[in-house]
Amino acid sequence: MNRRYRPFSVLSGLGILLVVMGTYALSIGPIEISSFDVLKTLFGLSDSAQTALVISEIRLPRILLGMLVGAGLGVAGAAMQGLFRNPLADPALVGVSSGAALAAVTVIVLGHSLLVGWVGLLQGASVPVAAFLGGLLVTWIIYRVATRNDHTDVGLMLLTGVAVNAIAASATGLLTYLATDEALRNLTFWTMGSISGATWSDLTMAFVPILAAVLLLPYFARGLNAFSMGEAVSAHMGFQVKRLKWGVIGLSALAVGASVSVSGIIGFVGLVAPHLIRLLLGPDHRWLFPGSALMGAMLVVVSDLLARTLLSPAEIPIGIVMSAIGGPFFLWLLLQRRSRVGL
Amino acid sequence: MLTAKKLCVERQGHRILSDVSVEISPGLVVAILGANGAGKSTLLHCLSGDVSEAKQHVFLNGKNLDSYTSQALAMSRAVMPQRVQMDFAFLVSELVEMGLWQIPRQFDKQLRVDEALALFGIETLKQRDYQTLSGGEQQRVQLARVVAQLLTPVAQADAPRYLLLDECTSNLDFAHQHQVFEVVKKLANTYQMGVVVVLHDMNLAAQYADHLVLLKxxxxxxxxxxxxxxxxxxxxxxxxxxxxxxxxxxxxxxxVPA
Known part of the structure; x- marks a missing residue:
């Protein structure tokens, strides 16, 4: 496989494509707005107040949130695959997303009773911070269970994910069932993900942590390249392995926590986006991180577009669309790797 | 000089190394021989700085391993483990270059990579995906990687460097085993590197080592x-x-067996 396009061309191409795709997505919806009108509105030249309102209050936050969440899940997937030294890791598959979702749901449901102190302390940030901690805990558990003697066992990693997902799903389900809170009636929001009710406040809440992950993870890129040969080898090359591991675990949990707290669990973005980038640019994390951010953003925007148009006027949860793309993709990856030893 | 003084290592109540003292002089090849489970690899890990409780007892060029930053250590010694598992499609040239991240920009890293690949006769593998190589080819790439790490000009100007190789020829055919040891010997002589090899083949040790450590x-x-x-x-x-x-x-x- 002698792939490898120029990183700069691919990244800028993806960036342009993302803007075009976003503009097109802004024009699609129950109310017909032409792409030209979308552009006019974006530059503040719209002559229709209604169009301006639909764009700025409904569609724009939704699409920007999709991009943000996609970028976060994309880099988190790339980071976890680097950490587990295996391209099959995905935040949703190994249970990090459901851990984050469970923590978020717990705070929402018990915020008025048991966790009143937590909410009082963190106010508006109490849900995303809890999601971050939930994701962090699960990443750490999986790393501890699946990694022994400097080797991550993929089978163990995926099975731990199965167990964590089961525990989190049942607990989340229970809490949602018990909840009286309006926000929680809709269990599908957490389990299948959605960016349909996106608001500007969701955007501002998720923006800083995801931007931090996207900008800071490349700092660990060289270290993760070496880490693909194992902890010992990267230490021998002079990388500070402890700092590397905790940096990567922390930043990926940050991205997943922020994504989940505004959009629920959207699976497979973290699996598919880095994989496509590796096919285009190779496995070097210096390009993999920015590439996965752009590709993840694109994937979420496209699947959200499908989610709201396929059965329109009804809307499918975006997680269903993403799973329909990601599930077969995952199966294909497994089949491809089966020919080699182990996974 | 790389020295270990009275090393003792315990794991889960078992003594793995007790009272082990060795000295590796620049320019010499030291072979560690012993049966399976004798502690050869553990000794090599201690000399590499992987075993935290042993760091106090290992001295590199007169300084305790504890007093080195990981980056400074990487410029004075390179380690090749028994096995390296790799799950991403890095090219051979990318993989060899990974060990050179700490050297300053003005030095031509590609030149170092080419030099190291040429030493082991694998220039033609440069653009190949590491995962698709045979076991023997992968082992020679790993050798090139650790050697490239020590060919850096910064280190050259500095104190002596050390190469620690754990069964580095286990996947190689007869001819390649000897070719690799010729190179190792040459590196020890021309670059004044101290080389430690863990070996099972006593005849290789007999032909190429300057000093033997028998571990039981x-x-x-x-x-x-x-x-x-x-x-x-x-x-x-x-x-x-x-x-x-x-x-x-x-x-x-x-x-030969009796």
Missing amino acids: QGKVLDQGSVESMLIPSKIEELYDFPVQVLPHPKGWPMI
Whole structure:
């Protein structure tokens, strides 16, 4: 496989494509707005107040949130695959997303009773911070269970994910069932993900942590390249392995926590986006991180577009669309790797 | 000089190394011999700085391993483990270059990579995906990687460097085993590197090592020159297995089962 396009061309191409795709997505919806009108509105030249309102209050936050969440899940997937030294890791598959979702749901449901102190302390940030901690805990558990003697066992990693997902799903389900809170009636929001009710406040809440992950993870890129040969080898090359591991675990949990707290669990973005980038640019994390951010953003925007148009006027949860793309993709990856030893 | 003084290592109540002292001089090849489970790899890990409780007892160029930053350590010694598992499709050139991240920009890294690949005769593999290589080819790429790490000009100007190789020829055919050791020997001489190799093949050790360390059940049974160590009584004690030692036509001892 002698792939490898120029990183700069691919990244800028993806960036342009993302803007075009976003503009097109802004024009699609129950109310017909032409792409030209979308552009006019974006530059503040719209002559229709209604169009301006639909764009700025409904569609724009939704699409920007999709991009943000996609970028976060994309880099988190790339980071976890680097950490587990295996391209099959995905935040949703190994249970990090459901851990984050469970923590978020717990705070929402018990915020008025048991966790009143937590909410009082963190106010508006109490849900995303809890999601971050939930994701962090699960990443750490999986790393501890699946990694022994400097080797991550993929089978163990995926099975731990199965167990964590089961525990989190049942607990989340229970809490949602018990909840009286309006926000929680809709269990599908957490389990299948959605960016349909996106608001500007969701955007501002998720923006800083995801931007931090996207900008800071490349700092660990060289270290993760070496880490693909194992902890010992990267230490021998002079990388500070402890700092590397905790940096990567922390930043990926940050991205997943922020994504989940505004959009629920959207699976497979973290699996598919880095994989496509590796096919285009190779496995070097210096390009993999920015590439996965752009590709993840694109994937979420496209699947959200499908989610709201396929059965329109009804809307499918975006997680269903993403799973329909990601599930077969995952199966294909497994089949491809089966020919080699182990996974 | 790379020295270990009275190393003791315990794992889950078991003594793995007790009272092990070794010295590796620049320019020499030191081979560690011993049966399976004798503690050879653990000794190599201690010398590499992987075992935190042992760091106090290992000195590199006169300084305790504890006093080195990981980056400074990486410029004075390189380590090749027994096995390296890799799950991403890095090219051979990318993989060899990974060890050079700490060297300043003005030095041509590609030149170092080419030099190291040429040493082991694998220039043609440069653009290949590492995962698709045979076991023997992968081993030579790993050798090129650790050697490239020490060919850096910064290190050259500095104190002596050390190469620690754990069974570095286990996947190689007969001819390549000897070619690799010729290169290792040359590196020791021309770059004044101290080389430590963990070996199973006593005949390779007999031909290429300058100093032998015999390790049995975590203790140094004896150490010294090839001639003084590779005699039937010592080898039989080391492996609990009868052997005969014949002279190779070119002078070094040759070990065969009795």
